[in-house]
Amino acid sequence: MNQNAEYSAVNDAVRGHFFRRVWQLIWPYWRSEEKGKAWLLLASVIGLSLFSVWISVWMNSWYRDFYNALQKKDFAAFTHLILYFCGIAAVAILGAVYRLYLTQMLTIRWRRWLTQRHFNRWLDNKSYYQMEQGGYTDNPDQRISEDLNNFTSDTLSLVLGLIRTVVSLVSFSVILWGVSGSIEVFGVTIPGYMFWCALVYAIVGSFLTRWIGSSLIPLNNQQQRFEADMRFSLIRVRENAESIALYNGEPNEKERLTSRFGKVWSNYWSLMKVTKRLTFFTAGYGQAAVIFPFVVAAPRYFAGKIELGELMQINSAFGNVQGDMSWFIDSFSTIAGWKATCDRLISFRQAMIDNEGHKPAIGVEEQGESLSVDNLNLDLNDGRNLLAGANLSVAAGERLLLSGRSGSGKSTLLRAMGRLWPTGHGHIRLPAGRSLFLPQKPYLPIGTLRDALSYPQPGDTYSQERYVQVLQACRLPHLIDRLDEGNHWQRLLSPGEQQRLAFARALLFAPKWLYMDEATSAMDEEDEAALYQALIDQIPGLSIISVGHRSTLKRFHSRHVRIEGGHLVNQNASAPSAV
Template identity: 70%
Template sequence: MKTNAEYSAANDALQGQFFARVWRLTTLYWRSEEKGMAWLLLLVVIALSLVGVAISVAVNSWYREFYNALQNKDLAAFTHLILYFCGIAAVAILVAVYRLYLTQMLTIRWRRWLTEQHFGAWLAHKNFYRLEQRGHTDNPDQRLAEDLNSFTDSTLSLGLGLIRNLVSLVSFSVILWGVSGSIEVFGVNIPGYMFWAALLYALVGSWLVHLVARRLIGLNNRQQRYEADLRFGLVRIREHAESIALSDGEANEQQRLMGRFHNVWSNFWELMKVQKRLTFFSAGYSQIAIIFPLVVAAPRYFAGKIQLGDLMQINSAFGNVQESMSWFIDAYASLAAWRATCDRLLSFRQALVDGAEQAEHPAIQRASGEALSLDGLSLGLADGRSLLEPTSLRIAPGEHVLLSGASGSGKSTLLRALSGLWPFGSGHLSLPADSLFLPQKPYLPIGTLRAALSYPHDAERYPQERIEQALRSCRLEPLIARLEQADHWERVLSPGEMQRLAIARALLAAPRWLFLDEATSALDEADEAALYQLLQEQLPHTSLISIGHRSSLKRFHSRQLRLENRHLAEAPAVLPA
């Protein structure tokens, strides 16, 4: 497993490969099974963008004719040019509407495909659990929802904007070169001098805006993380509302929330300061760009070398060239936010890759067999401390085994290792495939009670008669009438009811091996005994492996193991009464 220092070093190395990694992420969709429709939509959107540039070129030529008609007081030409402009405007509106509509269609299709792929990778190999254990990836929910949405939207928007600006730059550069003429500076004749003026203006502006706003990337990255941390804190309060209310923890929680919000607030102030400087510069840059071409071209106009229409065309062409060359300036804030999004998304994907590699090359070698066997299995913690010394053990099918030990000795960790969740250790273990693990607090998905009872299988997997019988056997008869009711059942049911529902789930699944990690701890001894008796009666061929502290559990298990001082040893068995 990687340490924090190793993760930091790996991230620094990956920063140097940023554009290559973004390219690989971007091209995944365009080589997928949906590439046909994706490329068709992209080409249509690009074509509409080029039509938009052509309309701008037509409007630029229209400027010259229109202002010449005004200068010459030519009413017929003026009327014709107004009607011509109405036609151009109608086409421009149609192109703008469908360019936006088709771009949004392409964006949501791309986002749906990427989301499906990332959901699969996040849930595969139990990555969603491993990421939480490693703690190197914060707020995966934000990365799967907001970052994927921002990535697809910003990548298309910036990419299409760059293409449109490049085409516009070429088109208007040709026009500007043709209409600007030449100028003599210090005895040197400079052809197309307005083009060179626009180029110099844009280059100086781009360099200055980078100096002014280069901190935006890091600030945007931190702002996204702080906002996600705040949302997570709010969700935690909702999830544990009863415990917080019973503990009168409102003041403590407010202090925690305000601590998280302080990070949001202070980082946002830094963002405001940088964006203020950027706005000062970009606003000034844009305002100067309005009069700059007029000032530069005015000598030729007052010398009578060009007419008013030519001057206005030069001004329009210069504006388009300068705007195209200044794309970096105008898009800098968007580029900074896009870079921050990419950094977060790429680090998340790298964590998923690391999780997949860990699953493919686990430290603990697993196999499937008829019995549960451990061969030199040792377990540890992430910091290297040992929990279990090398142990060999065999549990035959049909055995009922109780695992006990002091709190914190590693009993639950051993069950996690058996289920494939715990990565820290070595050795070999063999576990039958038909196994079910019941934790102390069962997970009940939001939805109908039938779906919660059938989880992780489909809600229609079990017939109504079996479901009703299981609920009655677990003393949950009142819930039969609520099977089709949708609710947040972890808030509706008591801890004891949730554990009885988990036992009913086990009765329905009828696994060959059943692992209970203090799965009846919320029940009194009489209810606990009744449920264990029920399991033995209805699942007579199922092997039971239980973790528990109550001595009353001993009579339901023919074999007992105790984990103590990092050693797993046999304990005297108590025969079932």
């Protein structure tokens, strides 16, 4: 998906279905294996939120009694009310602390559950690989780490805030209706007129807020993406520091990073302008709300119909009702950010679902003891054909060398055997049993060298003696004393050492079938010969499929097949034929 059009594309895709899609993100947790603790925590947090509303209602009555005591200069009532306030305040503080604590506990538990589910979905069926190749989404790391964090915290904040607001609105509306009295306008008596003033005030404010801040949602979405893109570019510089330094590529990288930050800068300025307009309005709206109830209630006070305590109670009740009705105004920035986060998670989730539902065009199954490729066609993403009508059979124990010009499709054929190539048609039957792929650039996880050697198995799978043996066999004796050292081995070791370590991994795993994609390209010929011979000597009956260019590899393989003109050709054949 084109990144610059992602927001509009998602908006088009989910228009009319947004809340249904969000519900599909929310609901599974609340009926999962953790539902008991989740509902208990939610009920506790809601209960403490309602308790805080009760405190506010009580404080409204306290205002009336307190200001009446001040007006009457009743010191005994004043002292009693101060002590009463101290007791309730202590309870209110305790409730507020535990409301926050339990909310955070629920948030992190929900985030842990969602994160684990997204880990599973992203890693299963090789979705992480296919989504990168297809360009379905940008920055999945940000969506799993930041977006899920924001989603859980903002969702709970908005839902709990809305519940508290509704209960508070009902409670204070009853109070405001009762204390505000009625007013006659143009001969018409309006009961509970302060309530209607608060309602009109909040409705007008909400409409204007939505109109002024409507562009915050797409701008927030873009800001998150631009920030993630810049962070990814910085990580790329770190990962490829040596290559960039040797190329003297600093000016190019500066230009690239400056361009990335330019998008962050430009979009942030747009955010600032919209936020400035919105803040002008909301700040003015909030300041006017302080004085508005006094202005509206003043005629009754100066007419002697209410006392100072009742005036302050009306002001407090009006403030609560107006504030509750203005919940949308106060929460608009949070809602805008939440909507942008939901859009990104929805598109990410949909991309994973689409990948799961995508039926592979190339049939790959494990059966029997030999490798068979039947009428295989491999296509590039742009529709161009790479390999046509390929037929290949490799018996158990054979060692096959696959060569050809760069870009002819050698590595692509291996990817198809590894279920990684999505375009084309045909059938591949892989032999059942232990198999291992060695790519040109091995993956070495950050951790101990023992863990890197045994990957993807745990580090304690093999004995110390076995680790020592394979390191010696693969010409890495200088690493024996560092087996338990934790490090970033992919940065620390040279490309040749990394490839030799991958051979050591193969010796440990002892597969029946080994698929190697130019796995010795960074080695010299002497190391290459020693390591191939170690494989043949230490793993009897090993079947090997090697992709390589060097003629020195031929002596380690019983067969040699080239890819020429999009066809598999025997080394001595002059025309395309079945192999």
